[in-house]
Amino acid sequence: MSFEAFAADWPLVPALAFQAINGFASASTLFLVAAGLSIIFGVTRIVNMAHGSFYMLGLYVAVTLAPLVPGPLGYWGAVLAAALVMGLLGALVEITVLRRIYRAPELYQLLATFALLLVINDAALYFWGPEDILGPRAPGLTGSVALLGRRLPEYDILLALIGPIVLTVLHIVLTRTRFGRLIRAATQDREMVAVLGINEALLFTAVFALGAAIAGFGGALQMAREPANLLIDLGVLGDAFVVVVVGGMGSIRGAYLAAVLVAQVKALCTALGIIEIAGISFNMSKLTLVAEFLVMAVVLILRPHGLFGRPIPPAHHRGSVEAPLRPLTTTGKFSFIVIILGLAALPFLGAAFSYAPVLALDVLIAALFAASLHFLMGPGGLASFGHAASFGLGAYGTAFAATSLGLDTITAFAFGIAVAALGAALLGSVAVRLEGVYFAMLTLAFAQIVWSVVYQWEDVTGGSNGLFGLWPDPPFDSRTGLYLAALAVTVAGVMLLRYLAFSPFGYGLRAARDSAMRAEASGIPVARLRWLAFIVAGTLGGAAGGLFAFAKGSISPEAISVGRSIDGLVMVLLGGVQSLAGPLLGAGTLTVLQDTVMRETDYWRALLGGLILLVVFAFPGGIAGGLALLARRGAGR
Amino acid sequence: MSRPMLEIEGLDAWYGAARILFDLSLTVARGEAVALIGPNGAGKTTTMKAIMGLVRRHARRLSIDGQDVATLATFRIARLGVGYVPEDRRIFTDLTVAENLALARRPARAGAPAWDEAALFALFPNLAGMLDRPGGQMSGGEQQMLALARALVGNPALLLLDEPSEGVAPIIVEQMIETIRSMKARGLSILISEQNIDLCNAICDRTYEIEHGALRPGGLVEKNSSRPQNE
Structure with missing residues (x-):
């Protein structure tokens, strides 16, 4: 033939x-x-x-x-x-x-x-x-x-x-x-x-x-x-x-x-x-x-360590032991309420502050995103380099439901969150088998894949143009309505994370972080807790994405690229990994920095890189760590 | 009187935040074998690691053959002629016996016994027959011999031996005593940490007792000079 x-x-x-x-x-x-x-x-x-x-x-x-x-x-x-x-x-x-x-x-x-x-x-x-x-x-x-x-x-x-x-x-x-x-x-x-x-x-x-x-x-x-x-x-x-x-x-x-x-x-x-x-x-x-x-x-x-890999021998120099998280004091709770009330009052301050709610909305979304990532990193001890995937699934899920499916605002938002939760459950089932750098690499690779799929699947995601023309229904169609709704979602999300961190679930997670083997031996189902934490973080990260889609009225692949994951990590690190308030502080600081300094230059990446190196080399405790140190010094006097 | 091979005065050491050694002082004279005995957790291994610069430490005096090493990096201390055989041997299991030895080879130095291949394999005849075997496929006793040989090819003047008899069959311990004695006979200075008193008595000139990270008061035992020495 x-x-x-x-x-x-x-x-x-x-x-x-x-x-x-x-x-x-x-x-x-x-x-x-x-x-x-x-x-x-x-x-x-x-x-x-x-x-x-x-x-x-x-x-x-x-x-x-x-x-x-x-x-x-x-x-x-x-x-x-x-x-x-x-x-x-x-x-x-x-x-x-x-x-x-x-x-x-x-x-x-x-x-x-x-x-x-x-x-x-x-x-x-x-x-x-x-x-x-x-x-x-x-x-x-x-x-x-x-x-x-x-x-x-x-x-x-x-x-x-x-x-x-x-x-x-x-x-x-x-x-x-x-x-x-x-x-x-x-x-x-x-x-x-x-x-x-x-x-x-x-x-x-x-x-x-x-x-x-x-x-x-x-x-x-x-x-x-x-x-x-x-x-x-x-x-x-x-x-x-x-x-x-x-x-x-x-x-x-x-x-x-x-x-x-x-x-x-x-x-x-x-x-x-x-x-x-x-x-x-x-x-x-x-x-x-x-x-x-x-x-x-x-x-x-x-083969959890790869085709030819072997378990990585533990490094001889472990990072410092994490200080235990502390519940809020009465003063802390009081400040939290004052801050929420202050944020809620922002849209009603008049024309002189008309830009404040716009910036504050960005900060809120960033805060929810950073807090959800922190739940995984702080109590969970798992640093995800692909949290943008959750954000993207939530944002695209919401936008797809609101535009292509024509669902109402609240249902579309719920749909987006469900997509993010499902994605997290799927990836989580693989990712929680890994720890440390393997976990970081796997999550980063997964986020890259989500990004590429979004970029290529034009029929559903609109490809490189993204999805646009996303208008929320009343009462969320006004700037104030949307802002207050975002505030409510963010506060609820942050309080849920706090509640979980101090629940038996949170204690189990922290035990697993500090010694997975010892936790396993005392009957804590380490893999399942981590999987649940992954889903919690992914769900709330998706909620941040959904809010983002409504806030901008559109969503494009650029908004869910690896840069988003890194922003989240920088916020957590900048604020301080060892504190629940840290990611909120970090989100506020980085968002304001991006809005003021970084948008003025073509070289914002180098600025961000410099900021990261500064935190890593000079302020490893972040802002919250620095404040705590100052407070302790003040009290010692 | 020549200067001591190893001189430690007021040594403190830490693992992270935990302090392990408290104001430890000891000396090993040139050509002398000295034992460090004490229960588990007393700080014997930490003393060896502190000498090598593998843990955070501070000392009023820490010198090798008169040279201050208190702030030197590990590899520089090794290059001054200190060989270290850790308790868990830590041979490179992926590398063959020959490769393990080749990496450790350093030039001969004045004032220390030189170990060329002939001298080495006279001491460890078994190793000569398994040069191409990966370290991971050796028995515990063979790995211990390789760890000793690997330290010797660096031609050290001072050898730190951490619990050489641990996990080794009694018959091999007998052989090991002979091996260490002939190393000493060639002029090597040795600091051994041990729990096996027989091994200490067979090899060492003096013994320090260590407990809770410090020397036990009166714990320095000079060997009775009326007892017959080696040979």
Whole structure:
């Protein structure tokens, strides 16, 4: 049988094979980012949120350098130079920032490296501007190869080969060189490495530089495939997190296997195209992101530490023990009531204060969002980097119900909250199996997926335009009516969280946070409590999203991007993790800052990053922690 | 009289906020083997970790061969010629025996016995036969030998041995006593923490008793010089 006849009988086979090779090319790229992330984590125990930034900068540096010299020398010289520059930058970053946070609590490490991501993104904006920059095509590799009746770009074949080549080289370095043995030894027990007379600091710098260089190399190789732009740092980070979580932190071959698995599942979905199941047609190519999440969920349910991962040995330096939460004193309750009454009076103060309720509405929504995240982080001890997903599900659920379904305001709001609760229940069932950095990465990846689905599912979400024309019914149609309703929802939400924090449920959560094993041994169902906490946080985060949709009259993907998650974390951190009032203070402070200072500049990301670094390095207790310290000093006098 | 190999005066140490050691003082002379004995939780392991700089500590004097190390990083203390064999051995289980040894190899130093391969494998004949075995696939006794050997290839002048007999079969303990005695015979200074009195008596010149993070008053026992010494 000729190939043509075969292809005519089985049209799917060549399509699948073609996509499979494409999948290997994508897998190589994913692997190059994930490998560095994984090695750095293994040795330093830090999840480098800024890893996608090295990838992005690698691409920018390459497209800038490549045109300087014509021909292959310019192209490949630029790729190598980009890797080298990223290695040097990585070393610099490790020495100036990372060294200060090795002993800090995990959350601070994650936020500090995220702050780096923000600063680097704005630095790229400053140097290269907001426009996409196209790179040259690879000289000599611009053609394509006829394969299975299709044309496969030569460059993709090269990329497909580079992954296994880098994997092999890394394997040889890890097993045959002293540097590699040191990496493996330090991944297991870095203290013992120092005991043998090896300079840990130097090793950490070298490892960080290596990881950054590999990411930069991966980014530079994209020169012929995609233009350099400012969105790819976060985009690739989300994918790399999925790969690293699936493969197992610290395992290089796990990273490659997971990269192949994820890329192939995506390729398979694309190849299948539109299929019909039971009379309903599914466009599989639009389900690639959901498929990615499903792969991750299945692997984590079967192997919680990933394909080749092992339980992470506890860090030798735990974060400080959290001070117990205290119920409000009479003075505290009194101040709370005064603040609520003051907020309720805002719309009636006359024209001189006409802007106050507008800003206060933003603060209220932020406060509810931050308080719901804090419930998970403070009493729950689980730092979610994807709380924007709850916000987004609530906002889009509400907007969809109010516009497309035509439901009334209160029912639409309830619908949005229900969508958020359902989403949280679903993700929570997977996420609560994890702790610490795995939890952070999984939630971030999930939020990225929700964002992408919203972005792509135009029929329901309106795609990049979003949903608009959202008008609440009376009595919420006036500015005052909506504001007072939002105040009521926020106050009710915050009081519910307070009540839960001091209920047996809250005590159980805190016991599980302080020692999961001991809590489990005393009969506390740790996983179930965490799952419930996840749903509570997701539901109230969704309520904040619903309020947001009505307050703005529209909702777009931008409002539910990872920036929203990080804003929430910054509010909690700025206010103080160890206090229930902290997130409210933080929400107020950050919202006012955003409204005044940050909207005046194009470089608000760098400002936010600077603010995060300031809190992490200088005020780890946040505003509430600082106030409590002052109060104690005052009382001591 | 030459200066002591290890000199500790007024050592305090903490785990987080909990203070473990209180004003501890001890010395190990060059070529001497000294035992630190006491019940569980007395602070023996913490003393070793404090010497290596692995816990927060403060001392009026903490010196190795006359050099002040109270503020040095762990790797610098190791490079001054201090070998440390922790209680739980902490060999690299992913690495082979040969790789474990290769990482720890440091140049020979004046005033300390040198351990080339021949000398090492004369002391640990078993290890020579399992160089390619991953550390994770060794028995407890074999791991203890590897931990000792790994400390020796750094050519230390002072060896800190934390409970070497713990979790090791009695027959292996017998072998271990011989091994440690021949290490001492080559001029190595040794500080051992132990609960096994027989092992201490067989090896050590002097004994400090430690309790609740401090030396027990009168707890320093000089070995009776009329008793026959090694050999």
